[in-house]
Amino acid sequence: MENNIAVLWSKTDTPVLPKKVNNISELVSLGMQLSSKDQSQIIRTFEDGSYEMVSTYIWTKSINSLRNQLSKMGMSFIAEMLDRPDINEHTNLQQAISEFEAIKLAEELGVISPTSAFRLKQAMQTVTHFNQPELEDDPENELTEEEAKIIVRSCIQGILGYNRIEAAIDFKNFRTDLEEKTLTEDSVYIYKLIQSPYFFHRTTIRILLSLVKSASGAQLENSLANSNLIIPKIWEGLKHPERYQIGRSYSELFADGKNRAASGLKQVLLKVKGFDFVPEDLRSSSFIKAANEVLIAHEGMNNFYNEPAPLRTLYNMGSVIPIPAFPVCITAILSVRLGNWYGVSRAAQDTATEMLKNITQERWVFFFNELLETDDRILYKLTQDSPSSRWMKLFSDKFIDSILTQIQHRDIINLLKFTKEKKQSRVNKIASEMYVKLGYGDK
Template sequence: MSQSNVVPWQPVENLVALDGILEPSVIVQKAVNLRPKERKQIISNFQLENYEMASSYVFTKSMALLKMNLASMGMDFIGELLQRPDIDADSDPAQAVSDYEAINIAYELGAINKTQRMRLLVSMETVNHFAGSFDANDDDADMLPEEALTCVKVCVQSVLGLEKVEAAQSFISFREKLSSTTLAAEDPDIVQLLSSPYFFKKTCVSILLNILKSAKGAALENGSRNTVTIVPRVWPDLNGPERWQIGQAYSELFNDGKSAAIKSLHGVLVTTGGFDYVPESLRSNSFTQAAHAVLVAHQGMNNFYNEPKPMKELAAMGSSIPGPAFSSVMTATLAVKLGNRYGVSWGAAQYADQILNNLSEERWIYYLTEQLPQDTLILSKLGNSECAVRWIELLSSSGISAPNTTNRLLGALLAESLKGDAAKSQVVSRNAISILT
């Protein structure tokens, strides 16, 4: 099979036609995954102006169904996609996977498109905000009917209105082959991988590393050979965080004395010149877990109240952030610092400042040029003009110079951010959304 005949894995386009429809009863009837009784209850809540109840119920049902569909591919596979070793085949998707993670995985696997992802993330933030408001005397704390309608519409379009949520089935099949057979260098699946979106390349690396760490017998032999064949070919396309992940895996395998797996990764690192990415210790695991705790608090209900404790613990771990954990720490820290459309947790922001104030210019530039283009959470925040203003204030006070980049949109975003002009927030937001989509 020639390369010209290979079609890269790409997101599918599923969309329930609801453009221009503003009547809740019409929208809800399209939700084929809800029982008639549930649809009637949602419509009744709209009629009674119980907008928060209606939108919260619909969003919760959507996330439950989305996670169930993702779990049908195997929770161990979901753990590989998220790089979460705590998730195994027996994990409960409702407990193990956050709403943000489910939405992002669904997009990356092609179950929803770019616009649906953006709207679902906005709906998540809106539902969580109103669910965490307990001031009975504040009329502004009530959800508006148009906010509820928007939430319900995107949930029906993206999840509840689809007969079945399909993902990248060909990639799932490829994942099985990585441990069941030894692939030739010009195998169509490998050629397909090389021309596919970045997500599939970094996920393939995660799957191979997981095979090296946990497989035995023939599965380990196949995984080792495929690692030597595939990783050097995707290495030039890998960003820093993924290269650090490979170096980290080598360190762990070396400490565990797994000679067969070590031999294959050693060959990869020699071929690619990747030994610079092998850490001296495994401190990074602790930093990564602490950063994850910050993001769980940030993306959940009552986030302004819950963020300070884990953010303080992350800041207390020291200013020398291990390379493999740097991307996770920066995402969590900037998420707290930028907040959301409703404001910032000032109690947590002071600890985020401790981390950011200790960053060298080199590390700032590394994040901005290597990680930011892939950091969907931070880019989605910059799409909001209020968060963009905070971003401009943060970068302009950092004292760093505009870094060189071949990414035109990223270059424009950074140039306007570093000028320190809050009036440029709309320009920053537009560029962030363009990079994200």
């Protein structure tokens, strides 16, 4: 394992493109994954002025390529990484995970660089916005040549400029080592893990749980031994979503009669006094699945049209959200309410607003103390002008004053204070700094 540590903690090098590319032909020629036919079609369509068409084409090709690369890790691993219990080995990955999830996961695993992830997310939002049916036949809402060129460049520099992306293979080796070797207290890996950004802790937890669920024999013993060593060392720093994931995995293993695996995780939970995070029933899974459907719609094409139905389904499940499901549910509701830099789904706003009203002050304190600090989706939105402007209107001055004394983290306290003072640029700055602390974006 020690040989793989440097690979685990490094990001892939992004192909260096010239700062200025004179024409679309020169730019497209750098796309190593683009066939001659692809290149000719992109150039011809671009020169014809069909910028929406060429942007959608190259974006679809790029995101499908990224999903294919991720699928090599196995669907069970993808399910654990994204905390998506609805994904299994028979799931079609192209349809199952959103574009945002694919980019986020690729960045976490070092498949793409933070800068490429940032550019790809912006390209995703631009393509999604201009593919809305209601914008058709309105000349004021047409994609410009420069916007199309930025999308093409982002796709080539982030994904299509590689023959293939090797980082995923290295991460598979890391997973194999966790399964086939037993770490010791003095392992360099343990030291590096403790010093690493939070998403590496989250990634390691999800890898271990995936292995514990799928391995047998000696591999299971190694995975359990590593879980008993690693999880207690990082437990104090783990946020509630990861703690509930461990508790839920134990519950599922116990229910499935996988006694050895369940017993191993039980030992972990006993060490950290973590049985408060074991769900009492499967109601949480239903809420988690419904919330993930909202996020898939929100982060997919034609999102403004597709968001209301799954959000209404989540709303109809009841106003009291089980605690294990609350992290993904609040992320889904806030994502719809805040929208993206192009706007919001108007048809979903009343439902989202009503759901936010049903959240108790105690739950909001829980969100600010335990969830927001590691909620990369919401933090990313708060770095952008349009979503953050909507955030400024969510909370009354009276509400913010009533919870400030209960908030523990300095960054969150400042975020709330600047929210109250309507200092949007300061909110953007704090959210950006928190996003970087998580391990995303450029330092």
